[in-house]
Amino acid sequence: MLIDATHRKWFGGCALGLALATSVYVPYSLHAPQGPKGSSSLGLVYGSVGFAFMLFVGVLGLRKKFPVWRVGRASWWMRGHLWFGFLSFPLILFHGGFHFGGPLTRTLMWLFIFVFISGLLGAALQHFIPRIHTAQLPMETIYEQIDRVRVQLATEARQLVDETCGALEGEVSRSSERQRAAAAGAGVTANLTILFGLQIGDQASNELRQFLENEIQPYLDRAGTRASRLGNPAQARAMFQQVRVLLPPTLHPNIDDLENVCEEKRQLDQQSQLHKVLHGWLLVHVPLSYALLLLGAWHAVVALKF
């Protein structure tokens, strides 16, 4: 979620809550005879409030699971997730008096740290990556459709090359009779020039087909950009420029289209990578969060009972 001016109220509320919690905690920690403890009244209050925040934060998953439930806009829940999640961390630290305690609480604390850091990382990623996405990937598509679009791009590239080569070969065969006739009546130099021109047409067609087979097709058939020079925008530009030199200007729009096909593939690869980054952190954050909630509940039961 983009954290901007619309979060001002949440930020203010959390800052106030943190200030209040800190202002209570400081004198309490200074004057408590045995130092701040989770089992003290105030410690229990911090723990309960912190755990309540954690539970609220955890309910976001449930809220997302049932998107049509009219229990508040999902964006409100997301804001609560971010800010209450953020606030729960100092509260839990206050609850334990900045001590990690025994094996269970130590595990809990480390879990919480991982969850908190992964959450911060996620918030940062959600803040910046969508903008990169928007700015750099104008040709993005739906993530699940990427493989399908790649297949379509490969087909399109082949059609473009066929069309270009067809036009080139047609041009050569149409003009060859006329040019060969002209060559027959021309001087030696002109003759060579005309015949050379015809040969170039054939060659260009072959070169273009080879370019398709050796570079474009393997690049489009595989996900990822590393293996191919076409994955590098600068190199791709240079390669297509070389192809353009071989062809008459009338066929350059086809090469532009071909270059766009490769560019779209490059963007799809990049989108795929960014998508993994943008959503991959959840693979850490979500299971750890559930583990944290379960262990937290276990800790609460054990602590209160024994």
Next chain:
Amino acid sequence: MSSNATASIQLTIDGTPVSVPAGTTIFDAARLNGIPIPTLCHQQNENPVGVCRVCVVDIGQRVYAASCIRQAEAGMTVKTSTEPVLAARHTLVELLMSEHPSPCARQQHSGDCELEQLAAAAGIEQSRFPQRAAPRGKDDSSAVIAVDHEACILCDRCIRGCDDIRDNWVLARRGKGYQAGISFDNNLPMGESSCVSCGECMVSCPTGALTTKRVVGTELGRGEVLDPAELLHLPIFENVSGTFLELNQKAVVKRRFRAGEVICREGEFGSTAFYILEGTAEVFLSSPIAHVKTEGSSHGFFSRLKSMLAPRDEHARSEESARPFIPIDASVDLPYDNPIAQLNPGDLFGEMTCMSYYPRSATVRAQTDCVMLEMLRNVLDILQRNKTFRAQLERNYRQRALDSHLRGVPVFATLTPDFIGHLRDRVELVRFNPGQVICRQGEVADSFYLVRIGFVKVSEERPGGDLVLAYLARGGYFGEIALLTGSPRTATCTALDHVEVVRIAGEDFRLMLDRFPEVRHSLETIAHERLDANRLRATQVQNVPIDQFLANGLMEAQSLLVLDLDRCTRCDQCVRACADAHDGVSRLVREGVRFDKYLVATSCRQCRDPLCMVGCPVGSIRRRNSLEVIIEDWCIGCGLCASNCPYGNINLHPFPVELDDPVMPGRKIASTRVKATSCDLCHDHEEPSCVYACPHDAAHRVNPPEFFAGVLKQSNPLKSNPPKR
């Protein structure tokens, strides 16, 4: 007189003395005596005109004579194949070949182009003469005959076939010199002319200038193929060329159906029309007559949305149609309350499917044992242009359908039977081809039109291009504003496909207004609403920087689902929410055009040019005055609107229904029927589910002109344009 007519004369042809009746032409005299003379412009069943001059012969005079028109004289010596005569013919053929696209269509198809055969016989491979500089073009407007003016040698055989043999008087000559050619009516495209498609011109043509269209799939694989002679015995094929019917032989078949057998089903795609020869059939809709209603099943926080079918008397929507009849592709309309009707011998159904390839609009089942003609487009076109058949069709329409057609339009519901009787003999059925203008903006109005078949586009000329005001389907009407106000036409109406309209003359229309003040009142109200809506659109178009929107079609939209891509994490919660709200059928795809950092998601835009409405076989998709799309109860779920929508914004929602068992009458079977749906903005809720469920505050429903005006001013448009329903 009699003795003169039978008197014989003696002459010599190529050294052979021959005797022929007086008045015989040299050409016929030679032919009767087995001496062939080549010709192009002459054929036995037509009067000779001697325009091609290929049949020239030497009769010992200063110039060669055209044997087809020159009468034989007693003692005449005719030489048909001397060296100079052959040279003259050779030159003539060479001259004709210089302008002939060789091989022409006829030569390519059947190898019997008479000119090319003559050229081949004369050993002419390439003409010495230059080709025509200015091309004369082709005319592809007819459904059955292809016209290639390039291949025309101006022999006039087609003109004589049309005028002298068939007495149709459609074909004539046009232009002079290089511009000379054949013309239909007053130089109209063949398809738009009064041509009756009898095919005589085509069978008369010696070259590929007039050929039968070779359309893929012009043969029906089922049914009993009828001999042209059998077809000609049917009154509906009266005056059609037998040769032409022979060429289209397998495009019309006789089919027999047993009582209870289904002839065609609603929603199926097809390409044929049926004409009932014997027996009766029932036409009905098996889809439930209801629309999709989405509402919360319980109130409160955890309300779930559920989609269900509801007829209009159970759940009325704003501006819901009150039409008592459902328009279908047959000579009758179906009553809304009990959508079933009977078709009798002489009735034609499936015209729109056949001519424009729309899905079948209703299910037709044989009520008794039936015999029908099933035909493809080329044969239907021949029939529709046939005077006898047209007269029969119009008679049927006036007697059986005009009443329900007029009453199907709510504003005419109060017309009395005697006035409909008055109109019955006065209305005119007029056909228009795709793209043909029915009435033009600025013209003086003389008629009111009711759409019977097809779709009419109503557009207004504006600086910078036409603005589409509406698409009208069967039951739609136009032309009332100018007649009511006495002003020129306010819009141009164009046939989008094969359109047939009922034309009510201005004086009858005025008589109707005088006799029925409530009709006048309703029409005036609607005219005001239409004019207001047009004015509103004009304001909207003028007040926004349209060039930037037009490129993406955004200007067409009335409401957009916009995603702020800087906020959107591409989590697809909006799509999931939409699916959740509509029984698992999402009406939203998170893809579409981009404008600045915004993505206009694929969700109904309520376009001002709603292409989805073109082609609905039962005219069940239309829009309210607010431009919002509404799908009427009689949607048959054929899916054409979904495929027509360029933005993929219409979905098909399946519903379980109980249908009559075709095997065991009276028993019901469980089945599924689909209904078209589009974004309903989750009417039962304060906010659309997609917007409500977006955790990143990225999705918003906006009014495009306001929103994009904000974007262009570089302000935050979402601030000044809060999310709208």
